Structures are given as C-alpha cells and as structure tokens.
Amino acid sequence: MPSTLHPKASSIPPAAVIFDLDGTLLDTLADIAAAANRVLEREGFPTHSQEAYRRLVGRGVTVLFRRALPESRRDDETVARCVAGFHEIYDLTWNVQTRPYDGIPELLDELTARGLPLAVLSNKPHDFTVRCIAEYLGRWKFAAVVGAREGVPHKPDPTSALKVARQLGTEPSRCVYLGDSDVDMETARRAGMRPIGAAWGFRTTEELRSAAALAVIAQPQDLLRCLDTPMG
Numbered sequence: 662m663p664s665t666l667h668p669k670a671s672s673i674p675p676a677a678v679i680f681d682l683d684g685t686l687l688d689t690l691a692d693i694a695a696a697a698n699r700v701l702e703r704e705g706f707p708t709h710s711q712e713a714y715r716r717l718v719g720r721g722v723t724v725l726f727r728r729a730l731p732e733s734r735r736d737d738e739t740v741a742r743c744v745a746g747f748h749e750i751y752d753l754t755w756n757v758q759t760r761p762y763d764g765i766p767e768l769l770d771e772l773t774a775r776g777l778p779l780a781v782l783s784n785k786p787h788d789f790t791v792r793c794i795a796e797y798l799g800r801w802k803f804a805a806v807v808g809a810r811e812g813v814p815h816k817p818d819p820t821s822a823l824k825v826a827r828q829l830g831t832e833p834s835r836c837v838y839l840g841d842s843d844v845d846m847e848t849a850r851r852a853g854m855r856p857i858g859a860a861w862g863f864r865t866t867e868e869l870r871s872a873a874a875l876a877v878i879a880q881p882q883d884l885l886r887c888l889d890t891p892m893g
Contacts, residue, residue, distance in 0.1 A: 681840035682783035684862030764881035819852035846872035
C-alpha cells in the first residue's frame with residue numbers, strides 16, 4: 662500500500678510529533694474487544710466480533726457502549742453501568758494481547774535521535790493511557806501523555822491538542838499528529854496541526870483520505886519521509 666501525500670506544501674519543517682495511542686502506537690483491539698464483550702455478556706446483551714470494534718472505538722468508552730448496546734438500551738444508566746464494568750474488567754486484562762505495532766520502536770528511536778519532542782494524545786481513559794505507555798513504550802521520552810479525563814472535552818475537540826502543543830513548546834502548525842481515524846484527522850485540523858493517517862490501524866485508508874489527511878502512510882517508517890517532505 663503506497664503512502665500518499667497531499668499536493669499542497671509548505672517549506673516549514675515539523676518540530677514535534679503527537680501520536681494517537683490505540684491503532685497507532687499500540688494494537689490494543691483484542692484486549693478492548695474482549696473486555697467490552699465480557700461486560701455486554703454479563704449484562705445479558707449481544708456481543709460483537711473483534712473486527713466490529715474497529716468501528717466502535719475511537720471516541721471514548723462512553724461512546725463505545727452507546728454504539729455497542731442495543732438501540733433500545735442506550736439509556737444513560739445502562740451506559741454508565743457498562744462503562745464502570747469495562748473499567749473494572751479492562752483493569753485486569755488490558756495487557757493480555759496488546760503490543761506495539763511493527764516498526765514503532767524503530768520509528769521512536771529515529772525521532773528521538775533527531776531530537777524531536779514527542780507526545781501522546783488519546784481518547785482512551787487517562788490512567789490506562791499512562792499505563793500503556795509505561796508498559797510498552799517506557800524507554801522513550803514523551804513530553805506529554807494525555808488520555809481522556811472527566812471534565813475535559815474529548816477529541817476531536819482541539820482543547821487537549823492545543824494544551825499538548827504548549828507543553829511541547831511548539832506552535833500547533835509545526836506539530837504532526839499521527840492517528841488512525843477520522844477523529845484524529847479532525848482533531849489535528851481543528852488544532853491547526855498537520856494530520857497524518859496511519860493505515861495500519863483500526864480504520865481504512867479511505868476514511869483517512871476523506872478526513873483530509875495530509876498523508877496516509879503504510880508503515881511507521883514512512884513518517885520519516887513525511888517529516889522530510891514539505892507539506893501544508
């Protein structure tokens with residue numbers, strides 16, 4: 662699958678890289694699907710295939726269950742009970758099958774060697790985001806690791822992305838945001854960042870292109886070419 666670059670370009674090089682987590686740095690789908698299905702089964706609701714969770718995740722756990730529950734049972738009380746159950750189960754099973762995607766360690770090595778500041782911004786609950794990074798990517802330095810927190814708007818709202826840019830000491834326009842969904846691309850655009858799509862993640866290349874990614878890359882190492890190629 663070739664990587665594609667948007668024809669518009671700028672000569673100003675990126676100065677920092679912000680990553681989504683699930684579907685970008687880590688393949689977490691199996692553990693998320695297993696925990697969510699255990700909750701649904703416990704509550705007496707139909708479960709979903711692991712493949713179906715590619716479309717259900719991305720906007721936080723509450724939205725996941727609003728999508729996963731039967732339409733007649735998406736009331737606030739049921740959703741809240743499922744969210745609480747997910748936290749309980751995922752707390753014990755979040756690292757059973759999760760792993761970094763092939764090529765991510767090598768990419769982080771190269772970005773670190775270049776001296777580019779790195780950060781993570783996810784709609785995964787903040788405590789799990791921090792634990793995932795510490796467990797799987799703890800040997801690299803991230804200037805900020807930010808997950809979903811109560812009282813803070815989730816992606817695609819740009820609030821957290823702009824705060825991360827400030828923590829990185831970089832103008833948003835010089836931040837690359839690498840993610841695997843339309844939510845990530847919209848977040849980057851709304852924050853004035855450069856959206857790059859990860860085609861190895863949970864969503865499709867077509868979705869990323871439709872969401873106006875400046876580039877859709879086939880493998881992590883392709884990000885290096887994007888950093889060296891002028892882009893708008």
